[in-house]
Structure formats: C-alpha cells, structure tokens
Amino acid sequence: MQTRRTMLAHSATVAGLLAGLGLLPQAAQAAYAAAAFEAKSLADVLKALGGAAPVLSGDVTLQGPDIAENGAVVPVGCSTTLPGCKRMLVLVEKNPSALSAIFDVTDAIEASFNTRVKMGQSSNVFAVAMMADGRVLYAQKEVKVTLGGCGG
Template sequence: MQTRRKTLKHSAVVAGLLATTGLFPQYALAFNKTAFEAKNVADVLKALGAGAPVASKDVVIGGPDIAENGAVVPLTASTSLAGVKQMLILVEKNPSALIAVFNVTDSVEANFATRAKMGQSSDVYAVAIMADGKALFAKKEVKVTLGGCGG
C-alpha cells in the first residue's frame, strides 16, 4: 500500500537524484541572493531585472486584514495573465522585503500560496514579472498584532 508519507519520501529522493545529476538546472539558477537581501520593493525588482512596477487589477494578493501572529501569516499571489515569467510575494517593512519567488511557465498556473513571517504591520505585494520585463502588482495592507520577527 502506498501511503502519503512513502510517496512524499520517494518524490524527495527522486528530486534529489535529479538535482545532483543536473537535470534540474532551473533550480540551480533560481536563487538570487541580491534579490532576497534587498531591503525594499524597488531594489528587489531591480535585482530581478524587472522594470518599474505598475498597479494592475489582473494581479491578486490575498492575506488576512489582521494577522494575529506575525510568525505565520498566510499569503497568496495569483494572476490569469499570459506571459508571466515570475510571481513574487513581498512584505515592504520586513528586514528583507522578498518573501518568495515562483518561476512560471505556460504549463504552470500562476496561483501560489505560502506563509510569511512579519515583524510589524506592512503593505504586502504580489508582483507578476512578465516575459518582456514589465512588473505588474497588487498591494494589500496586513496589520500584525503580535510580531513574528523578534518583535
């Protein structure tokens, strides 16, 4: 009988083997240290080679209006636009603004969810970086009642 745990373990082993043989080159190139160390939204986009961000109703950011615990704030980012290269989730007032980068291809639906640590109330951004370098964003304010970044 195949249990969920066995399936996950098997998948992790296969992914590890593929990564060590170089069959996952996009993962080796996916980490952009400069972008993850950037302190603000503009510097993150510059590090990723994107243009100035433009607000768009086609990009959606989701999250709570009030986060009871800043250590685990659920956030979502999505768009139905064609030609998206990357989806980003950013928290403006975090020490490092970039929370997540999701690489997108035509075979991937640009709809992502993650949890972020937030030390204080802040604007949160979902940014869609298009194949032509344009950056489209949506913004939402999330109020944090108990800080998660040592606050």
Template structure:
C-alpha cells in the same frame, strides 16, 4: 516465507542497482538570487530580479487577512490570470528583507500560489507579476499584525 528482514535487504540491493545505473534522481536544489532576498526595498528587489519599475494593476490579485493574529505565520495568496507571466513575487514593505517569496511560472503552471510569510509589524504586502514581455505589475494589501513575528 519472506520475512521483513529479507524484504528490506532485497529492497536495498535494488535501490543500490538503480542508483548505480543513474535511475534515481539527484539532489534537487532551489535556485534563488541572494541579492534579491537581501534587498531592503521593493525597487532594490526588482532590480536584483532583473525587472523594471512595477505598475499597479487590477489583473494581479493578493489575498490575506486584514488583521493577522500572529506575525510569524501570515497566510498570503498571489495570483493572476494574465498570459505570459514568468514570475510571481511576494514582498513585505516593512520587513528587514522586503522579498518574502518568488515563484517561477511556466505555461504548464497556473499562476496561483499560497504561502505563509513572516511579518515583524503591520505593513503593505505586495504581489508582483513579472511578465515575459518585460512589464512588471503589482497589487498591494495592508495587513495589520497584532503579535510580532520578525522582531519578537
């Protein structure tokens, strides 16, 4: 009769063998640019990400509430249907650090992301698409915050 204790002991041995053979994945770490997340303005963030000046475009979409009841968790969606997108970024104009999120996009990934950002006050929120050909396109939406998120 197999007991729970025996099963766990056997599982631990199997996992140890797999780890020794290199069959288990190693620790995954996110790659990000500290300078981009430290940027205070949209221009500084784009420069740190290696992108040029953004141009307003109807092909980039940003969604979010008109009024956020809690600035600590504001739902925001960014998307584009343009081919050749390399990165999508979310920036909050009046936050201490403008860049809130960056998503790397490949051909196997649909350029449509939803996240939650922290906002200290009412501000313009921008979705920026960095294209493979060097173009930088953006859309923006004003989101009003009724309770503070970043500043208390």
C-alpha cells in the same frame, strides 16, 4: 521491493545525469536569488531580478487577512490570469528583507500560489507578476499585525 536506500541511490544517479546534461539549475541562478532576498525594498528586489518599474494592476490579485493575530504565520496568496507571466513574487515592505517568496512560472503552470509569510509589524504586502514582455505588475494590501513574528 524497493527500499529507501535503493531509492536514494537511484535519485542520486538521476540527479548526476541531469547535472551532466546541464539540466539542473546553475550556481548563477542561485546568486541572483540571494541578491534579491537580501534586498530591502521593492525597487531593490526588482533591480536584483532585472525587472522594470512596477505598475499597479487589477490583473494581479493578493489575498491576505486585514488583521493577522500572529505575525509568525500570515497566510497570503498571489495570482494572475494574464498569459505570459514568468515569475510571481511576494514582498513584505517593512520586513528586514522585503522579498518573502519567488515562484517561477511556465505556460504549464497556473500563476496562483499560496504561502505563509513572517511579518514583524503591520506593513504593506505586495504580489508582483513579472511578465515575459518585461512588464512588472503588482497588487498591494495592508496587513495589520497584532503580535510580531520577526525577531524581538
């Protein structure tokens, strides 16, 4: 019978082996994400992530409410069916930090994600697809917030 303690010990061993082989994310990857999450605008986020100028595209979809009653938990979804998507982003234009979520995508993963974001006020929300060929495509939707969720 496997206990929680032995499971944790085995997990730590496997993580140590993966780290020794260089198969775990490196600290440099965490640094780029930190810079992107500190950015204040769509352009600054894309610059931090090494992306090109974004282009509005019907191939990227953004789902979200027209009116959010509570800005603390606004459900949004982003997706694209285009092949070659390597990263999906969710941004909220008027938040103190524009970037709300990053989803790394491989060919084995369908580029379709749902999450909840916090919004302090009514704002444009962006779903951004960063493609393997360097293109950056986006969709945009205005979400009106009746009760703010980002600070007082």
